[in-house]
Amino acid sequence: MIVDTSTLSCPLPIMDHDTVQLAHGSGGSLSASLIEKLFLPRFDNAMLNQLEDQAVMELPACRLAFSTDSFVVDPIFFPGGDIGDLAINGTANDVCMSGAVPLYVSAAFIIEEGFAMESLHRILLSMEQAGKQAGVTVVTGDTKVVNKGSCDKIFITTTGLGSVPDGVMISAGGIQPGDKIILSGTIADHGMAVMTSRENLSFQTRIQSDTAALNGLVEKMIKTTTEIHAMRDPTRGGLATTLNEFASTSNVGIKLIEGNIPISPDVKGACEILGIDPLNVANEGKLVAAVPPDKVDAVLDAMRKHPLGRQAAIIGEAVTDHKGMVAGETLLGVSRIVDMPVGEQLPRIC
Amino acid sequence: MCLAVPGKVIEIFEEAGLKMGRIDYAGTVNNACLEYVPEIQVGQYTVVHAGFALSVINEEEAVKSYEAWEELIETASQSGDGRYDDQLQTIRDLKENVEDDD
Amino acid sequence: MKYLDEYRDPTLAVKILEEIKNHVTQPWVIMEICGGQTHAIVRNGIDQVLQGKIELVHGPGCPVCVTPLETIDRAIDIAGRPEVIFCSFGDMLRVPGSAKDLFMVKSEGGDVRIVYSPLEAVRLARENPDREVVFFAVGFETTAPGNAMAVMQADKEGLNNFSEIVSHVLVPPAMKALLSSPDNRVQGYLAAGHVCSIMGYKEYEPIARQYKVPIVPTGFEPVDILEGLLMVVKQLEEDRHQVENQYVRVVRREGNKAARDIIQKVFKVTDRKWRGIGLLPASGLGICETYAAFDAEKKFSVDAIHVTEPDNCISGLVLQGLKKPVDCPAFGRECKPEHPLGATMVSSEGACAAYHKYHRN
Ligand code: SF4
Numbered sequence: 001m002i003v004d005t006s007t008l009s010c011p012l013p014i015m016d017h018d019t020v021q022l023a024h025g026s027g028g029s030l031s032a033s034l035i036e037k038l039f040l041p042r043f044d045n046a047m048l049n050q051l052e053d054q055a056v057m058e059l060p061a062c063r064l065a066f067s068t069d070s071f072v073v074d075p076i077f078f079p080g081g082d083i084g085d086l087a088i089n090g091t092a093n094d095v096c097m098s099g100a101v102p103l104y105v106s107a108a109f110i111i112e113e114g115f116a117m118e119s120l121h122r123i124l125l126s127m128e129q130a131g132k133q134a135g136v137t138v139v140t141g142d143t144k145v146v147n148k149g150s151c152d153k154i155f156i157t158t159t160g161l162g163s164v165p166d167g168v169m170i171s172a173g174g175i176q177p178g179d180k181i182i183l184s185g186t187i188a189d190h191g192m193a194v195m196t197s198r199e200n201l202s203f204q205t206r207i208q209s210d211t212a213a214l215n216g217l218v219e220k221m222i223k224t225t226t227e228i229h230a231m232r233d234p235t236r237g238g239l240a241t242t243l244n245e246f247a248s249t250s251n252v253g254i255k256l257i258e259g260n261i262p263i264s265p266d267v268k269g270a271c272e273i274l275g276i277d278p279l280n281v282a283n284e285g286k287l288v289a290a291v292p293p294d295k296v297d298a299v300l301d302a303m304r305k306h307p308l309g310r311q312a313a314i315i316g317e318a319v320t321d322h323k324g325m326v327a328g329e330t331l332l333g334v335s336r337i338v339d340m341p342v343g344e345q346l347p348r349i350c
Numbered sequence: 351m352c353l354a355v356p357g358k359v360i361e362i363f364e365e366a367g368l369k370m371g372r373i374d375y376a377g378t379v380n381n382a383c384l385e386y387v388p389e390i391q392v393g394q395y396t397v398v399h400a401g402f403a404l405s406v407i408n409e410e411e412a413v414k415s416y417e418a419w420e421e422l423i424e425t426a427s428q429s430g431d432g433r434y435d436d437q438l439q440t441i442r443d444l445k446e447n448v449e450d451d452d
Numbered sequence: 453m454k455y456l457d458e459y460r461d462p463t464l465a466v467k468i469l470e471e472i473k474n475h476v477t478q479p480w481v482i483m484e485i486c487g488g489q490t491h492a493i494v495r496n497g498i499d500q501v502l503q504g505k506i507e508l509v510h511g512p513g514c515p516v517c518v519t520p521l522e523t524i525d526r527a528i529d530i531a532g533r534p535e536v537i538f539c540s541f542g543d544m545l546r547v548p549g550s551a552k553d554l555f556m557v558k559s560e561g562g563d564v565r566i567v568y569s570p571l572e573a574v575r576l577a578r579e580n581p582d583r584e585v586v587f588f589a590v591g592f593e594t595t596a597p598g599n600a601m602a603v604m605q606a607d608k609e610g611l612n613n614f615s616e617i618v619s620h621v622l623v624p625p626a627m628k629a630l631l632s633s634p635d636n637r638v639q640g641y642l643a644a645g646h647v648c649s650i651m652g653y654k655e656y657e658p659i660a661r662q663y664k665v666p667i668v669p670t671g672f673e674p675v676d677i678l679e680g681l682l683m684v685v686k687q688l689e690e691d692r693h694q695v696e697n698q699y700v701r702v703v704r705r706e707g708n709k710a711a712r713d714i715i716q717k718v719f720k721v722t723d724r725k726w727r728g729i730g731l732l733p734a735s736g737l738g739i740c741e742t743y744a745a746f747d748a749e750k751k752f753s754v755d756a757i758h759v760t761e762p763d764n765c766i767s768g769l770v771l772q773g774l775k776k777p778v779d780c781p782a783f784g785r786e787c788k789p790e791h792p793l794g795a796t797m798v799s800s801e802g803a804c805a806a807y808h809k810y811h812r813n
Contacts, residue, residue, distance in 0.1 A: 196378070201568050204372075204379040266377035269453060273375055273398070274568070275353045275800065331462035331674060332469060334497025336810045342789040346542030347568050349400045349595065350352055350488060350515055350801050352594035352646040353488060354672075356455035366605065368571075376453040383571060386597055386711040395455060397649065397702055400541065400591075401569020402598040404649040405708055407455060411700035416458075422467055437463045444458055 012121045013037045020115040025145030034143065038121060042128040043107075043138040055139035057104065060163055065100035067091060068159040076123070076153055079193045080208030083156055084123035085130035086284060089213045091160035092134040093233045096215035097287065099170045099222055100162035102134060108142040110155040123154065134213030136160065162215075167226045174229040175250035179290040181316040182300060184217060184309045185210070186262040187239050191281035191345070192270045201274075201347065207266050212285030217306045221289065224302040230290040233283065237341055240279040242288050243316070243326045244340045250290075253322035256338055257329070262311045275348040280341035290318060354399035356407060359384070359392050373398055409448050416445045455701065459673030468678040469501060475685050476505045481637045482684055483630075483773050485623060486644035487514030487801025488672050494806040496674045498681075506681060509637070509773035510806075512626050513644050515591045516543045516799035517771060518726040521759040523619045524549040527588050529754045530617065532562045536752075537580060539573040540588040542566045547798050550759050570602035570616075577606060577614035586748045589616040594646045596620050596737055597711035600718035603739065603746045615748035618739050621724055623647050624655050625735035631663045635774055640684040642670040642677065645699035650715075652707025656695045664693045671699040718743050727795060728768030767794030770803050777804040784812060 015037060016030075023030040040049060047055045069090050076083040088105065095102040107127070111120065131138055189210040196203035214233060221228060230250065234242035239261070247254045263278055271278045285308060291299050296314065303309030321327075326338040357373035362384065364370065369384040373396065382398045384390055387406050395407040420441050427434035458464075484490055490510040493499050499508045512518055528549045531538035538554070545554045545566065558564040563583075567573050570587055577585035589599040599616060606614035623644060630636060643656060648669040656667045666687035670680030680698040687693060697703055715737065724736025739747040764782050769775040777783050777796070787793040789805055796802035 202381055202572075206377060264377075265453070269357075269375035269378040272355045272453065272456065273357075273378065273380060330496040331460060331465050332497050332501050333466075334500050336495060336497055337812055339809050343546065346545060346566060348353065348543045348800055349541045349568075349591070350543055350799070352486070352592060352644065354594070354646045354649075356453065358454075367608065368601075368605065383569070383598070383601065385601060386708055386714075388710060397646070399594050399646060400598050401571055402601070404594065404646060404711070405702050405704070407701050408704075409701075412455065415700065419464055419467075422471070423464070426467055434463065437461075440458075440461070447454070 010125060012118055013041070015117050018117055020111050020113065020117060020120060020145055022113050022145050022147070025111070025143055031143070038117070038124060039141065039143070042124040043131070043141070045137050045139065047137070047139040048141070055104070057139065062166070063164040065095045065098040065162045065164050066160070067094035068157065069094055070155060070157045072152070072155050073194060074152060075194070075197055076119070078197045078209055079205070081211040082123055082126050083154060084127040086211050087156040087158045088127050088130035088134060088136065089211050089284060090235070091158040092136055092213040092215055095160040095162040096218045097170070097231050097233055098164055099168035099218065099228070099231070100164040101219065102136050102160050102162040102215050104139045104161045105131070105136045106140045106159045107138050108157040109144070110151050111143065111145050112151050112153050113145055113148045115153055120154070130213065134215060165222065168222060170228050170231050172230050172232055172246055172249040175246055175252050175290040175318045176229060176292065177252055177318050177320045178293055179229050179318040180293055180296040180314050181243070181254060181318065182289045182291055182296065182303070183239070183261060183313055183315045184214070184287045184303060185311040186264050186267065187234070187283055187286065188263060188267045188271060188278035188281035190284040191238070192267045195274070195347070196270050203270065205266055205270060207264070207270060210283055210285035212308055214285065214287050214308060217287070217303060217308045220302045220306050221299055224298045225291070225295045227292055227295055228289050228299070229292065231287055233287050235284060236282050238278070238280040238282060239288065240277070240326070240338050241340045243338065246288070246290065247326050248324045250318070251323050252318040253320065253324070254316050254326040255319050256316040256326055257314070260313050260315045262313055276345050279338065280345055352399050354397040354404055356395050356397050358395050359390055362392055371403065413445055413448050416441050456673065459671065459675040461675060465674050465678055468675065468682055472502065472678065472682050472685055473505055475682070475689055477689060479505060479507060480639050480685060480688050481507045481509060482640045482642065482681060483509045483511045483638040484642040484677070485511040485513040485627065486647070487517065487799065487803070489642060489644070489670065489677055490803050491801055491806050492672055492674060492677055494810045498674065498677060506685065510770070510803040511773055512726065512729060512771040513592065513623065514796070514799050514801040515595070515621060516547055517767065517795040517802045518621055518728065519547070519590050519619050519795070520725045520727045521550060521761060522757050523617065525757045525759060526749065526754045527617050528552060528554060528557055530586055530748060530752050531557045531564050532560065533752070535584050536563065537576055537583050537585045538562060538564045538588070539567045539576060539585060540564065541590070543799060544588055544590060547795050548792060570598050571605065574602050574605050574611065574614060577611045578609065581613060583613060585614050587614070587616045589618045589620065592621055592623060592644070592647050593651045594649070596715045596719060597650060600714045603718045603743050604714065606746060607743060612745065615746045615751050616739065617748045618719070618737065620719065620737035621726065622721070622735050622737065624659060625732050626726065626729070627659060629729070629732050630772060631659070631665065633772070638665070638773060640666040640688055641668070642680045642684065643667050645669050645671045645676070645703055648699065648703040648707065650708050650711045652705050653695050653697060653703065654705060660693050660695050666693050667695045669695070669697050669699050669703050671702065728771045762793040765794040767796040767804065770796050777807040780804070784808060
C-alpha cells in the first residue's frame with residue numbers, strides 16, 4: 001500500500017509543542033492532550049474513545065489468532081511507506097497467515113524525547129489509513145517518552161487479534177510432498193527500498209516498499225479452498241528463510257524454480273550493485289503458500305484477481321528428496337542449496 | 351574479488367573537484383567517480399566497483415563476442431530442428447541493441 | 453541488465469560447456485584466482501559439471517580472507533576509540549579478529565559505519581571535523597585506485613582528520629609464489645578480470661612464459677567463466693601458454709593508466725603478510741612517505757598485538773589451492789558461517805563459505 005501522507009488534507013492539530021517532551025509520556029495533562037489531539041482523531045472508535053486501561057470486546061465463538069511484533073525500522077520514513085503503516089500491516093499479516101481475519105490491534109509507542117510532532121502526526125495518519133485498508137481497529141494503546149538517546153526516534157509495538165474461520169488449519173508444518181509453492185508477487189522490494197534510502201549510499205531509485213495488509217488476498221485464497229497446507233509472509237531473512245522454515249518444519253525438501261520468482265528490474269539492479277541476494281531480502285506485503293497440486297490453478301487464479309496477487313507464480317514444489325533443505329537448479333542444470341542468510345545483509349565490494 | 355557491475359552513464363558532473371557520473375543500472379541510479387575514465391561520454395556503459403568506474407565497456411568487442419556466440423549456436427542448430435532459433439534471435443537483438451545505442 | 457543477463461544465458465552456457473568437453477582429452481587442473489569467480493563457479497555448479505574433465509582449484513583472490521589477523525586486530529583496536537568514526541566496506545565487519553569482530557566493536561559503542569565508496573568516508577571526515585575518520589582500505593589492485601583517490605582528496609581538502617589502514621595486496625606476486633611451490637599442481641589460470649581492468653595483463657606475459665602456464669583474464673558471469681575455461685583448455689591441449697583475454701569488453705592489455713598513476717602517487721609497493729600463506733615480498737601496497745600523515749597505523753599507536761589463529765583451521769592450504777574446504781575436519785562442524793574459524797568461511801568470496809552455502813551434504 002502506498003499512502004502519500006503528505007497529500008492528505010489533515011494538518012497537524014495545533015499543539016503546545018513542536019516536539020515530543022518527556023512530560024508527554026508522564027501521564028499528566030500533557031499526556032492527555034497528546035492523546036486527545038493527536039491519537040484519538042486517528043483511531044476514532046468507541047472502544048478506544050472510552051480511554052479505559054483495557055478494551056473490552058465481544059468476540060465470535062471461534063478459534064483466535066494472536067500475534068505481536070515490534071517495529072524499529074530505520075529510516076522511519078522510506079519510499080512506499082513508514083514505520084506506521086508497517087506496524088499495522090505487519091501485525092495484520094502475521095495474524096492472517098493462519099487464515100484468520102484480523103480484527104483488533106493494540107499499539108504501544110516508545111518515543112524519543114525531542115521527536116517532531118509533525119513526524120508523529122504523519123506516522124499516525126498512515127496508521128489510520130493502513131488500519132482502514134486492512135479493516136482492523138486500534139482498540140487500545142500506550143505511549144511512553146524516553147530520554148534523548150534511549151531509543152532511536154520511535155519504536156512501535158503492535159499486537160493483533162483475529163478470528164480463524166471454521167475448518168481452516170494453516171501452519172508451516174503441514175506441507176505434503178507434491179504441494180506446489182506459490183509466491184504472491186515480486187521479492188525484495190521492502191528491504192531494498194529501506195537500504196537504498198539510507199543516506200550514505202546516495203542512491204536514486206524508484207524502488208518502493210511493498211508494505212501492505214494481505215488479509216484481503218488471504219480471504220480470496222481461502223474462499224477457493226481451505227486446503228492451504230502452509231502460509232507465511234517472508235519478512236526478515238527473505239524468501240530463502242521462509243522456504244527453509246517450511247522445509248524443516250514440514251520435513252520435506254523444497255525444489256525452487258528460481259526463474260519463476262518475480263523481481264522488478266530496479267530491485268534486481270540495486271541488489272547487483274550491492275552484492276546482495278534478493279532471496280535474502282525482506283518483504284512486507286508478500287506471502288508464500290503451499291497448496292496441493294489439484295487446487296493450485298484455482299488458488300493462483302483467485303490470487304491474480306486481487307491487486308496484491310497479480311504477479312502470483314508457482315515458484316517450486318515440495319519433494320521427498322533432500323528433506324529439510326531447499327534446492328535450486330543452476331543454469332547448467334545442477335542442483336544447489338539455497339540457504340538461509342547468516343545475519344543482516346551488508347553491502348559488499350567483493 | 352572486486353564486485354563490479356555494468357551501468358550506463360546518464361549524466362556527468364563535478365563534485366568537490368572530481369569528475370562524477372550518474373550511472374543507471376536498469377532503473378536504479380547511483381553516483382560513481384569517473385576520474386579514471388576521463389574519456390567517457392554520456393550514453394556509454396562502464397563497470398563500477400566501490401563507487402569508481404574501472405573502464406569504459408568496449409562495444410565493438412562486445413559485438414564480437416555476440417558474433418562468436420551466434421556462430422557457435424548456428425553450427426549447433428544445423429541439425430535443423432529449430433531448437434536454437436529463439437536463442438539466435440536473442441543474440442541478434444543484443445547485437446543490434448549495442449549498435450543502436452551509439 | 454545489459455552486459456549481465458546475456459552472460460547468464462543457460463543455452464549458451466550449456467553450448468560452451470559442450471565445447472569444453474569436446475576439447476578435453478585429459479584431466480587438467482585450472483585455478484581461478486579470484487574469489488568472485490570461485491563463488492560464481494560453485495553457485496552455478498560449474499565445478500560439478502566438469503568433474504573428471506577439469507579440476508578447478510580455488511585461489512587466494514579474496515582480499516577479506518588474506519587480510520592478516522594482526523591488521524584486523526589493529527583495526528578493531530582503532531575502531532573502538534571514542535574519537536574515531538571507523539568506516540569499512542560491509543565485507544570486513546564479520547571477519548573474526550583474535551578476540552572479536554567489528555560488529556562486536558559496534559555493539560560495545562564503537563562508531564563503525566559501512567560505506568560503499570571510500571569517497572563517502574572522505575565526506576564523513578568533511579562533515580565531522582571534530583572526529584577522526586579512519587577508513588579500512590583493503591582489496592586488490594581493483595580497489596586500490598579508489599582508496600588512493602580518497603587520500604588525495606582528503607589531502608587536497610586539508611582534511612587532516614582522515615586516515616586509512618591500508619592492507620592492499622597484489623595478485624602477480626601471489627601467483628608466482630604459488631607457481632614456484634614444489635606442491636603446485638596448477639596447469640592453467642583464470643586471471644581476475646576486474647584486477648586486469650586496472651593493471652592490464654602485460655605483467656602476466658612473463659609469468660605465462662616462465663612457468664609455461666596459460667593465463668586468461670576472465671569475467672565473472674557463468675558464460676564468461678566457461679569461455680575463459682574453454683580458452684585455457686584449448687591452449688593446454690595445443691601445448692600453448694600465453695596470455696589470452698576473455699574479458700574483452702572490459703579489459704585492455706595496457707589496463708587503465710589513469711588509475712595506475714594514482715596508485716603510484718599515493719601508495720608504494722611493500723612486503724605483505726597474507727593470512728594463511730605468509731609473508732610475500734613486494735606483494736602489497738602501503739601509503740608512501742608523501743602521504744604518511746594519512747596512515748592510520750602511524751597516527752594511532754596500537755600496543756603490540758599477539759594474534760592467535762585457531763589451530764584446526766586449514767584455510768592457508770585452502771587459499772593456496774592445496775586443499776578443498778571439504779577436506780577440513782572442522783568444515784560444517786566446529787566451523788560454520790555463524791561461527792567461523794577462518795576468514796575463508798566469513799567472506800562471501802571465501803571458498804569455505806561458498807562450499808558451505810551451495811555444496812553441503
Ligand atoms: S572450514 Fe573453517 S576451519 Fe576449515 S579451513 Fe575453512 S575456515 Fe578454516
